[in-house]
Amino acid sequence: xxxxxxxxxxxxxxxxxxxxxxxxxxxxxxxxxxxxxxxxxxxxxxxxxxxxxxxxxxxxxxxxxxxxxxxxxxxxxxxxxxxxxxxxxxxxxxxxxxxxxxxxxxxxxxxxxxxxxxxxxxxxxxxxxxxxxxxxxxxxxxxxxxxxxxxxxxxxxxxxxxxxxxxxxxxxxxxxxxxxxxxxxxxxxxxxxxxxxxxxxxxxxxxxxxxxxxxxxxxxxxxxxxxxxxxxxxxxxxxxxxxxxxxxxxxxxxxxxxxxxxxxxxxxxxxxxxxxxxxxxxxxxxxxxxxxxxxxxxxxxxxxxxxxxxxxxxxxxxxxxxxxxxxxxxxxxxxxxxxxxxxxxxxxxxxxxxxxxxxxxxxxxxxxxxxxxxxxxxxxxxxxxxxxxxxxxxxxxxxxxxxxxxxxxxxxxxxxxxxxxxxxxxxxxxxxxxxxxxxxxxxxxxxxxxxxxxxxxxxxxxxxxxxxxxxxxxxxxxxxxxxxxxxxxx
Numbered sequence: 001x002x003x004x005x006x007x008x009x010x011x012x013x014x015x016x017x018x019x020x021x022x023x024x025x026x027x028x029x030x031x032x033x034x035x036x037x038x039x040x041x042x043x044x045x046x047x048x049x050x051x052x053x054x055x056x057x058x059x060x061x062x063x064x065x066x067x068x069x070x071x072x073x074x075x076x077x078x079x080x081x082x083x084x085x086x087x088x089x090x091x092x093x094x095x096x097x098x099x100x101x102x103x104x105x106x107x108x109x110x111x112x113x114x115x116x117x118x119x120x121x122x123x124x125x126x127x128x129x130x131x132x133x134x135x136x137x138x139x140x141x142x143x144x145x146x147x148x149x150x151x152x153x154x155x156x157x158x159x160x161x162x163x164x165x166x167x168x169x170x171x172x173x174x175x176x177x178x179x180x181x182x183x184x185x186x187x188x189x190x191x192x193x194x195x196x197x198x199x200x201x202x203x204x205x206x207x208x209x210x211x212x213x214x215x216x217x218x219x220x221x222x223x224x225x226x227x228x229x230x231x232x233x234x235x236x237x238x239x240x241x242x243x244x245x246x247x248x249x250x251x252x253x254x255x256x257x258x259x260x261x262x263x264x265x266x267x268x269x270x271x272x273x274x275x276x277x278x279x280x281x282x283x284x285x286x287x288x289x290x291x292x293x294x295x296x297x298x299x300x301x302x303x304x305x306x307x308x309x310x311x312x313x314x315x316x317x318x319x320x321x322x323x324x325x326x327x328x329x330x331x332x333x334x335x336x337x338x339x340x341x342x343x344x345x346x347x348x349x350x351x352x353x354x355x356x357x358x359x360x361x362x363x364x365x366x367x368x369x370x371x372x373x374x375x376x377x378x379x380x381x382x383x384x385x386x387x388x389x390x391x392x393x394x395x396x397x398x399x400x401x402x403x404x405x406x407x408x409x410x411x412x413x414x415x416x417x418x419x420x421x422x423x424x425x426x427x428x429x430x431x432x433x434x435x436x437x438x439x440x441x442x443x444x445x446x447x448x449x450x451x452x453x454x455x456x457x458x459x460x461x462x463x464x465x466x467x468x469x470x471x472x473x474x475x476x477x478x479x480x481x482x483x484x485x486x487x488x489x490x
Contacts, residue, residue, distance in 0.1 A: 002136040007034055010043045011082055017134045019058045023048050025115065025130040025139075027087075032126050035148050036178070042083045046118060046130060049111050052088060059086070073109020089113035092121045092160070116141055123167045124174065125154045151180045158185075165195040166202055168227050173210040176220030182227075191228040200338050203233055208342070211292045212285050217273060218266035221296070225262070236333055237296070239303040240265060246317040252402035261302045268393075268400030269295040275392050278407035286345045287389075293347065294354040294393050295400075297333065301326025301355070327356035350386055354393055357382060361394035365412040373423045376416075377462040380425050391416060432458050433472045442473075442480060453479050 008026070016024045026034070028044040047055055056065055056075055063079030073088035091113060093106040115130055119141060122128040126147045130139040138145070147154055153174055155161040162168075168190045171182050210220040224230045230238040241254075241262040254263040272295045276283045301322035309318045334340065334348040341347060360379060364371055383390055391413040399406045409417075420426075434457045436450055444450050456479050457472065459465075466472045 003034070003131060003138055004136060008131075008133075010040060012079055012084075013133050015062060015079075016045065020047050020050065020055075022132060022134045023050055024133050026133060027119075027130045028122060028127045031129045031131045031138075032144070032148060034131070035145065041081065042085070045084055045086045046089060046115065047086060047111070048089055048113075048115060050088075051111060052109075055086060072107050089115055089118040090121065091117050092163075115139060120157055121160070122156050123161065123164075123170060125156050126152075126180070128156045151178070152183060153178075153180045153186075154183045155186065161186075162189055162193045165193050165198055166206065168193065168195060169198075169203065169206040169210075169224075169229060172220050172223035172227060172229060173206055173213070175223045176210050176214035176217070179215075179219070182223065187226055193228075195229065195232045198233070204337055204339060208289060212288055215273070217269040217292050217296075221266060221269070234333075236300060236303070236329060240300065243303050243306050244317060245302070245306075245319075248316075250401050252400070261299050261306075264400050265296060265299060266400075267402070268298065268396045271295075271399045271405055272392055272396035274405045274407055275396055275409070286343055286347070289342055290347050290350060290354075290389055291392060294351045294358075294389065295396055297326065297330045297351065298355050298358045298393060298397060299326065300329050300333070304329070323356055323359050327352050330355045350383075350389070353382060354389055357390060358393050358397060361391060361412055361416055362398070365415060368415060368419075372463075373425070374459070374463045376419055376423060377425050377430060380420060381430055384427055384430075387416075387420070430462065433461055433466070433469050434458075434476050438469075438473065439476065439480070442476060444480060449483060453483060 010026075010030070025046045025048070026043065027046045030040060030044045033040050052070055052073055052075065056067060056070075059065060059075070059077050063077055066076035066078075069075065073090055075086045077084040077086055088109040088111050090107055090109045093108065116139075119128045119130060119139070124147075125142045126144045128142050129144040131137070132139070142156055153171055168186075171186060171190075174180055175182055211217055214220050221230075224234070225238075225241060230241065241260055243261040245259045245261055245264065247259045250259050250264055252259065252263050252267055254260050269292050272291045273288070276287065276291055299319075299322060301324070302319040305319045305322040305325050306317060307319075308315050310316070311318065330352045331348070334352070339348055357379070364375065364379070380387055391409060395406060395410050395413055398410065398412075432454070434454065436446065436454065439450055439453060440446070444453060453476070457476055460475055461472065466475050
């Protein structure tokens with residue numbers, strides 16, 4: 001079978017053909033995505049019958065070369081924002097003496113290895129095809145094209161597939177991002193495969209890719225549950241699958257008919273993604289991670305706080321204080337998995353805070369006639385412009401109770417946004433007017449007392465107790481007098 005060149009979904013084809021002729025092939029997901037009509041900015045190429053040093057020399061004048069994988073027959077090449085992983089044909093020899101951890105392989109790279117042998121080592125049949133860039137010939141020895149049509153993920157080599165447990169996580173990711181089904185026989189073997197030898201870095205890399213690239217996060221996380229990934233790698237999350245909720249408040253049920261925290265969590269994750277895509281907020285990779293991870297972990301505290309109580313005239317399942325407990329558990333989860341930041345943004349701190357405050361929008365809505373500017377300002381100060389995440393999480397949480405997917409903020413979120421705007425609360429207006437240096441000029445020394453005075457002054461400021469610095473200094477002088485008097489009385 002031959003593929004027309006206008007079907008190829010990446011640039012620089014003519015350059016590679018000019019340099020390597022009929023010896024260069026697109027392979028793996030790059031070929032799969034041609035048929036799925038998915039645009040890629042990372043391309044996998046295979047070059048046969050050419051030494052790695054020769055490949056480097058030929059490409060070096062056309063773009064950026066990274067030879068970090070040279071010993072494994074891999075060269076990374078970047079040009080005009082497109083990233084190419086260029087490899088020699090390889091075979092993997094599993095070292096059975098080592099624990100399965102994605103590193104227990106002896107990789108043999110050789111330009112003379114037949115391309116069929118290279119394709120045999122790949123994970124799924126739909127990823128085990130090669131396309132000759134010059135001739136357009138498709139090499140599909142295992143039926144990958146048919147699998148793409150059938151939207152199924154079959155193992156290329158059952159005997160070696162589970163030697164690398166990372167393939168189990170990749171299967172979940174592909175199921176989520178491609179909307180493919182895994183062949184049934186994978187589940188039994190996956191649940192019997194030890195995945196604990198995988199490095200945290202590779203686990204998180206796969207997790208983040210799945211979150212960022214999937215339309216509905218619930219698909220990938222459901223696969224994690226069915227494949228045993230949750231149980232082995234994320235035990236604190238796995239416990240949510242065993243924690244039930246009161247059916248009066250959480251009518252949503254899982255496939256077995258149980259009212260679990262896990263089913264609610266899956267619905268909340270999908271809701272928050274749909275909301276963010278439809279609403280007025282920006283939606284980049286960092287924001288998607290923050291949103292989905294906060295939805296994933298928002299009710300994690302219920303695994304420790306859920307119990308039966310007599311309430312409203314009947315026995316009721318309650319999870320009192322789960323938001324605070326959940327924030328502690330979330331912090332521990334991030335610590336255990338070595339998650340702190342992503343692309344320079346501190347996602348850990350914000351997500352832990354979102355878990356802790358995830359009921360606050362609803363709580364304030366209930367007493368909106370009783371609270372004033374100070375209360376709203378305090379909440380804004382916790383998040384500043386990131387308060388958009390809190391509002392989206394509140395709406396997604398509410399509609400994660402079996403209410404279906406929603407695509408707009410509800411009256412609670414609109415009320416909070418409108419109230420913040422009406423009070424003119426923003427990053428500029430909440431800056432402290434009186435600073436420590438002002439108190440020093442008034443004779444106050446640095447230390448705990450200064451901190452208390454500044455706190456009192458700021459409380460008065462956010463309650464509209466003064467309008468400018470001049471009035472603020474008058475307030476400061478009165479508070480200082482109070483502390484001086486208290487010291488004398490002591």
